[in-house]
Amino acid sequence: MNASGAFRERLFESWIELRANPGRSFLQALGVMLGVASVLGGFSISDSQRQQAERLFARLGGIDKLNVLPADTVYQGTPSALRSANLGLRLEDAVEGGNMASAKAVDGTSVVKQARARVRSEFADQERDVNGIGADYIPLNGYEIEQGRGFSAHELATGAPVAVLGAEAAGVFFPTGEILGKPLRIGDVPVTVIGVFEEKSFHFQEGQQNVFAWRNKIVAVPSRLIAARMEGDAYNRVDRVTFRIPNLEAMADFSRELTSLVGANHRLQQDFRLDDVYKRQERQRSQGDVYNIIFMLSGVLALIGGGMVNVNIQLASLKERVREVGVKMAIGATGGEIFKTFMTEALLLTLLGSAAGYAVGIAFSWVITRSIGVPLSIAPMSFLWATLLALVFGFLFALYPAAKASRQSPMEALRYE
Amino acid sequence: MRIIETRGLEKVYGSSNNAVHALRGVDLNIESGEFVALIGPSGSGKSTLMSILGCLDVPTGGTYALDGRQVEGLTGADLAAIRNEKIGFIFQQYNLLPKATILRNVELPMLYAGVPRRERRERALDLLARVGIPDKAGVLPGQLSGGQRQRVAIARALANRPALLLADEPTGALDTKTGEEVLALFRELHAQGNTVVLVTHDPGIAARAERRVELRDGLLLRDWKEEAA
Numbered sequence: 001m002n003a004s005g006a007f008r009e010r011l012f013e014s015w016i017e018l019r020a021n022p023g024r025s026f027l028q029a030l031g032v033m034l035g036v037a038s039v040l041g042g043f044s045i046s047d048s049q050r051q052q053a054e055r056l057f058a059r060l061g062g063i064d065k066l067n068v069l070p071a072d073t074v075y076q077g078t079p080s081a082l083r084s085a086n087l088g089l090r091l092e093d094a095v096e097g098g099n100m101a102s103a104k105a106v107d108g109t110s111v112v113k114q115a116r117a118r119v120r121s122e123f124a125d126q127e128r129d130v131n132g133i134g135a136d137y138i139p140l141n142g143y144e145i146e147q148g149r150g151f152s153a154h155e156l157a158t159g160a161p162v163a164v165l166g167a168e169a170a171g172v173f174f175p176t177g178e179i180l181g182k183p184l185r186i187g188d189v190p191v192t193v194i195g196v197f198e199e200k201s202f203h204f205q206e207g208q209q210n211v212f213a214w215r216n217k218i219v220a221v222p223s224r225l226i227a228a229r230m231e232g233d234a235y236n237r238v239d240r241v242t243f244r245i246p247n248l249e250a251m252a253d254f255s256r257e258l259t260s261l262v263g264a265n266h267r268l269q270q271d272f273r274l275d276d277v278y279k280r281q282e283r284q285r286s287q288g289d290v291y292n293i294i295f296m297l298s299g300v301l302a303l304i305g306g307g308m309v310n311v312n313i314q315l316a317s318l319k320e321r322v323r324e325v326g327v328k329m330a331i332g333a334t335g336g337e338i339f340k341t342f343m344t345e346a347l348l349l350t351l352l353g354s355a356a357g358y359a360v361g362i363a364f365s366w367v368i369t370r371s372i373g374v375p376l377s378i379a380p381m382s383f384l385w386a387t388l389l390a391l392v393f394g395f396l397f398a399l400y401p402a403a404k405a406s407r408q409s410p411m412e413a414l415r416y417e
Numbered sequence: 418m419r420i421i422e423t424r425g426l427e428k429v430y431g432s433s434n435n436a437v438h439a440l441r442g443v444d445l446n447i448e449s450g451e452f453v454a455l456i457g458p459s460g461s462g463k464s465t466l467m468s469i470l471g472c473l474d475v476p477t478g479g480t481y482a483l484d485g486r487q488v489e490g491l492t493g494a495d496l497a498a499i500r501n502e503k504i505g506f507i508f509q510q511y512n513l514l515p516k517a518t519i520l521r522n523v524e525l526p527m528l529y530a531g532v533p534r535r536e537r538r539e540r541a542l543d544l545l546a547r548v549g550i551p552d553k554a555g556v557l558p559g560q561l562s563g564g565q566r567q568r569v570a571i572a573r574a575l576a577n578r579p580a581l582l583l584a585d586e587p588t589g590a591l592d593t594k595t596g597e598e599v600l601a602l603f604r605e606l607h608a609q610g611n612t613v614v615l616v617t618h619d620p621g622i623a624a625r626a627e628r629r630v631e632l633r634d635g636l637l638l639r640d641w642k643e644e645a646a
Contacts, residue, residue, distance in 0.1 A: 009528055013517075020516040327512045330473060331573065332501020332529040334494045410500075411473040414512070 007344070014345035018352075021317070028313055029353035031306010032394060035299045036357025036386045037364055042295020043382035044365040046288050051377040056202055056211070057281065060142050064107075064248060066255060067275040068093065068241040068262065086269050091134065091223070091236035093262050093272075097243065102257045105250030108136035111238040113223040115230055117187040121173040128169070130186055132223030132238075138164075140244055143215070148180045148195030151222055159224030161191040167199035168216035189229045191221060206373030248278055296385070303389060306353075307397030310346075314401035325405055326413025339406035346398030347391075354390050358383065420484055420581050420612050421447035421470060427478030428465050428635075439465040441635040442479065447614065449580075452607040454626035455616045462635040464585070467616045471504055471583045472496045484580040501529050505574025509586040511566040513558040519545065519569050520554040526576040544572040548602060564595035571602060575611075582606065582613045588622060600625050 018025040057063045070089045094111050097103065113132035118125070137143075138150050145164070155162055163184055170179055174193070182193050197220075200212035210216075227233040243258075245251050255274055262272055325338055333341075362378065369376045428440040439462045447453055457463045468474040469481060472488060475496075481488045484503050491499070500506075505526075513522050523541040532540070545551050548568040550561075558566055567587060574582055584603065588596030604625065607613050615626060623629050624643075631639040 005534070006531075016516050016521075323512070324514060327514060328525070329497060330471070330500060330506050330512070331526040332497055332577075334497040334529075336494065337497075337529060409474070410497075411468045414473065414508075 010341050010344040011348060013341055014348045017345055018348060024313060024317060025349060025352075028306075028310050028349050029356060031303065031309050032350050032353025032390050033357040033360060035303030035306055035393070036354045036390050037361035038302050039296055039299030039386040039389060040358060040361030040378070040382055041364040041368070042298065043292060043385065044361070044376065044378040045368050046291045046295065047379050047382065048365070048369045048374045048377045050285065050288050052204060052374050053281075053284070056204070057277075058142075059200070059202055059212070062142075062244065063277045063281045064244055064246050064251075065140070065277045066243045066245060066251060066258075067277065068097075068243075068258070069273055069275060070239065071271055071273040082267055083269050083271065086266055086271055087235045088237050088266075089239070089241060089262075089272055090265075091227075091238055093265055094135070094238070094241040096261060096265070097241065097258050100254075100257050100261060102250065102254045103243075105245045105247050105254055106243045107246050108140050108244040110135050110137035110140040110242045110244075111223055112137065112240045112242075113226050113238045115187075115226050117230065118185075119173065119219055120185040121182065123175055124173045126172065128217070128219050130226065131218055131220045132226035133220050134223040134238070136244070137220075140242055143200075144198040145195050146198040148193070150195055156222045156224065159222050159226075159228045161189060161225060161229070162194045162221065163191045164195040164197060164220045165193060166197050166216040166218035166220075168213070169219050170196045186219065186221065187230050189225065191225070204374070208373070251276060251278065296389070299386065300389060300393070303393040307393045310349075310394075311397050311400060314342075314398070315404070318401060318405055321405070322408065322413050322416040325408055326410055326416065329408075329410035330414060335406040339402045342402035342405050343395070343398055346394050346402070350390050350394030353394075354387050357386065357390070361386070418449040419446060419482075420449050420451075421445060421614075422482045423470075423479060424481075425479035426466070426469065426476050426481060428462075428469060428474070429477045438635055440469070440476070443632075443635075443637055445630065445637065445640075447581075447612065449612055450607075450610050451628055452603070452613045452626045453615070453628045453630055454623035455614060455630050455632065456618065456620065456623045457632035457638070458618060460634075461632040463616050463618075463632045465635075466632065467583060467585055467614075470581075470614065471506060472499050497529075501526055502577055503580045505571075505576070505579040505582045507567070507570050507574050507582065507584040507587045509589040511558070511563075511570045511590075513566055513569055513573075515558050518555055518557060519550075519561070522558065522569055523573045523576055526573060530577050532577075540576065541572070544575055545569070547575075548572045562595075563591050564598060567591065567595075567599050568602065571599075571606075575606075580612060582611055584613065584615045586617055587615065588619075589617075596622075 068089060091111055094109055098106060098109050111134040115130045115132065117128065117130050119128040119130070134156055150164060151162065163186065165173065173184060174182060179193055179196060184191050184193055197218065200215045201210045202212045203210060223238060224236065227236050243254070245254055255276065259274060266272065328338060365378070366376050423443055423445045426440050426443040430437040430439060443466060455463050455467065469476050472483065476489060483499065486499070488499065514525070520541050523544055524537045527537045527540060542554060545554055548571050550565055550568050553561060553565065558569065561569065588599055591599060600622065603613055603615065617623050628642045630637060
């Protein structure tokens with residue numbers, strides 16, 4: 001008989017045994033079930049949270065970005081003369097950065113310059129944050145145009161007096177809905193509205209506030225407009241430069257070259273810092289891994305507890321089964337065959353317990369994620385891990401009873417009363 | 418052809434201080450096709466002899482050849498293979514597997530021997546018909562009477578066409594009438610050419626065999642042939 005046929009027969013044999021002892025089998029599978037459910041449930045809860053965070057970053061325009069931000073140049077009260085003479089982060093830094101040798105990997109660049117200004121339309125008059133934006137800001141930050149258009153390259157380069165509004169800002173300043181081509185006054189500068197961004201919303205948990213609310217309040221103009229007309233800044237200082245680098249391996253080279261370039265531009269003063277969004281995400285993710293390890297550990301403990309119960313039940317039931325083992329040996333079963341039969345039984349129990357554990361684990365994490373209002377997501381790897389752990393422990397704890405059963409002398413086993 | 422040949426067979430239980438000599442040197446030859454009754458009171462060593470003849474246990478001294486093969490010094494797995502291929506056991510308490518169907522009980526020795534599924538099934542059904550219970554294949558042992566269970570045990574013993582049928586008090590748990598029927602079945606199997614060794618303490622039952630071997634205190638006391646009753 002081939003090996004698979006023999007295995008099938010043993011599986012059938014085990015099934016007969018389990019079916020004949022439903023109470024015992026249930027108790028044995030219970031430990032496996034709890035272990036699998038706890039691993040799966042724990043994994044899927046941390047997975048669901050993580051997925052939600054990844055969704056947020058996807059909506060923010062991806063995590064493959066490197067930010068250059070101004071850093072505080074004042075240490076212990078007084079800045080040095082060199083530091084105060086510095087211009088800070090400029091549009092020039094972004095342009096030169098985009099021209100470096102390692103900038104081949106750069107897929108898009110964006111700059112932001114922020115200002116606070118009085119914004120007036122014929123309907124409203126409010127103090128608002130105004131974002132001066134440049135280059136690929138709109139796609140890089142996950143914005144989409146709903147009405148009208150974005151800024152043309154020419155408008156960005158010349159600092160044309162045009163504005164694009166977020167959905168909330170559009171509603172406040174133009175409640176009638178007629179908006180394109182309308183005048184708006186930002187500070188003392190009259191601009192024309194040329195577009196409206198699509199409304200953005202993201203809730204970490206159901207019922208919580210929209211974490212993207214601020215994005216709907218945006219009033220965007222070309223950064224040069226702020227520099228030239230509002231601040232009279234001839235150096236085109238900006239508050240943030242962002243490079244998108246889809247090839248994350250190129251990130252390290254690029255950051256190194258960029259650090260030395262911007263450092264040279266800034267007279268070797270560390271008045272800027274680099275923020276690698278992907279690495280920041282990775283760090284958060286590895287914190288999530290700690291939770292995963294804790295969940296896995298609790299699952300392992302459940303499996304060990306269940307496994308020890310199993311050993312006891314198996315050893316106790318072995319007494320009832322000694323004679324049966326003796327009969328099987330008398331009609332030709334080898335010790336190895338008996339061993340394999342017991343192990344197959346453990347395998348079947350583990351698989352059945354795992355299947356029940358899937359159901360319980362999914363139900364458990366559904367309830368938890370539901371109560372915190374995060375959509376449930378379970379990675380296929382979680383099932384694999386849970387099953388793998390259950391199999392390892394199921395196997396380990398089955399070894400002793402199986403070995404004990406298989407080492408009996410057939411004659412003594414037959415005479416056992 | 419000689420099925421069983423033992424020379425100076427000895428079996429000692431326990432350590433040297435309080436050793437029990439169950440067999441003290443048994444020479445026994447059984448030819449193919451014989452129907453032998455092994456008799457003796459309890460404590461005579463007949464159960465020990467039967468265990469050794471059945472390869473369930475190994476002797477501590479002497480030699481034993483079964484169907485031309487020396488048995489002493491074989492490993493557990495080899496002994497299991499010999500039990501599987503060459504010996505069919507029938508026990509007083511039937512020893513059927515209670516959770517498996519009758520069909521599976523009969524199939525089990527063939528399963529261990531690696532007989533393909535289809536053939537296993539055909540042979541098992543054939544054997545059940547042969548022992549007179551063709552319609553019980555699907556039921557569990559618990560649903561059968563004692564006599565029927567013993568018939569299943571006989572079918573199982575015959576499954577791998579063994580060289581030797583070893584029956585240990587096969588009628589001990591049956592009433593007289595059913596016991597008679599089972600004995601008749603043994604006679605029939607013998608008539609078909611099977612070698613049968615029947616262990617019993619009951620001289621009435623031993624009288625059904627053509628040859629009787631009597632054991633006393635671990636030694637052969639008598640070995641005689643007589644027309645079966």
